[in-house]
Amino acid sequence: MFSRPSVLIFDVDGTLADTERDGHRVAFNLAFRDHGLDWDWSPELYGQLLKVTGGKERIIHFLNNYLPSFQTPELEKFVAQLHAAKTKHYMALLAAGRIPLRAGVKRLLQEAREAGLRLAIATTTTPVNVTGLLENSLAPDAVSWFEVIGAGDVVPAKKPAPDIFHYVLKEMNVNADDCIVFEDSANGLLAAQAAGLKTIVTISDYSKDDNFDGALLVVDSLGEPEAPCRSLSGVPCGEPYINLPLLHRLCNA
Ligand code: XBP
Ligand code: MG
Numbered sequence: 001m002f003s004r005p006s007v008l009i010f011d012v013d014g015t016l017a018d019t020e021r022d023g024h025r026v027a028f029n030l031a032f033r034d035h036g037l038d039w040d041w042s043p044e045l046y047g048q049l050l051k052v053t054g055g056k057e058r059i060i061h062f063l064n065n066y067l068p069s070f071q072t073p074e075l076e077k078f079v080a081q082l083h084a085a086k087t088k089h090y091m092a093l094l095a096a097g098r099i100p101l102r103a104g105v106k107r108l109l110q111e112a113r114e115a116g117l118r119l120a121i122a123t124t125t126t127p128v129n130v131t132g133l134l135e136n137s138l139a140p141d142a143v144s145w146f147e148v149i150g151a152g153d154v155v156p157a158k159k160p161a162p163d164i165f166h167y168v169l170k171e172m173n174v175n176a177d178d179c180i181v182f183e184d185s186a187n188g189l190l191a192a193q194a195a196g197l198k199t200i201v202t203i204s205d206y207s208k209d210d211n212f213d214g215a216l217l218v219v220d221s222l223g224e225p226e227a228p229c230r231s232l233s234g235v236p237c238g239e240p241y242i243n244l245p246l247l248h249r250l251c252n253a
């Protein structure tokens with residue numbers, strides 16, 4: 001059996017689950033309403049705002065580009081409070097089971113665990129959002145499946161900066177060559193590539209038109225035996241769905 005990859009690193013939003021349109025976006029709008037703001041992020045507008053990673057950074061980007069006349073004393077504190085309210089609403093959506101995992105995610109994670117591969121997460125989202133998704137949508141003990149969960153403000157710069165991937169590699173004490181990353185967006189791919197990491201992209205509804213040049217493989221999902229994945233990058237999968245033999249071949253090609 002090949003030794004590589006020995007580590008699988010997963011992005012969260014758009015990769016483990018389609019969390020954005022019916023999750024984060026809804027939570028942002030509920031928080032705006034709670035604060036008496038008439039802001040309404042439509043699915044279309046949110047798709048534009050998603051180019052900025054990080055919820056707090058996204059709110060500031062929205063103000064600077066769509067509401068430049070908006071004034072409030074202590075803007076940073078205001079944004080932090082608004083974002084904390086949004087996170088509470090998002091956690092409630094997770095607890096209500098409203099955000100299921102994408103196809104193939106649970107299957108591949110279980111295959112990897114059974115084969116003794118190490119697992120990690122590298123995400124821009126807030127840490128509680130990760131534990132909330134894992135516990136509510138994967139398994140009650142799923143947080144323990146991941147040796148390192150690199151999330152949110154644990155690093156100074158968010159994707160497309162490579163910081164979060166450097167953090168995970170350092171905490172895992174592993175070389176990039178021993179890993180494969182799973183991402184859904186151009187920002188995520190750029191961040192992983194900048195950290196020297198091979199990346200498989202599973203496109204999401206918001207990222208389907210992104211530029212994925214340099215990805216090892218671009219597919220519509222990780223696939224399941226009864227729902228094969230479709231290669232979108234011209235490189236044939238060679239397998240009906242993303243599985244360990246394929247990852248070994250890709251990593252040792
Ligand atoms: C996606 C993001 C996050 C989420 C919102 O993260 O950019 O900011 O959209 O979560 P990734 P927060 O694809 O890297 O998982 O509001 O907690 O930032
Ligand atoms: Mg993502």
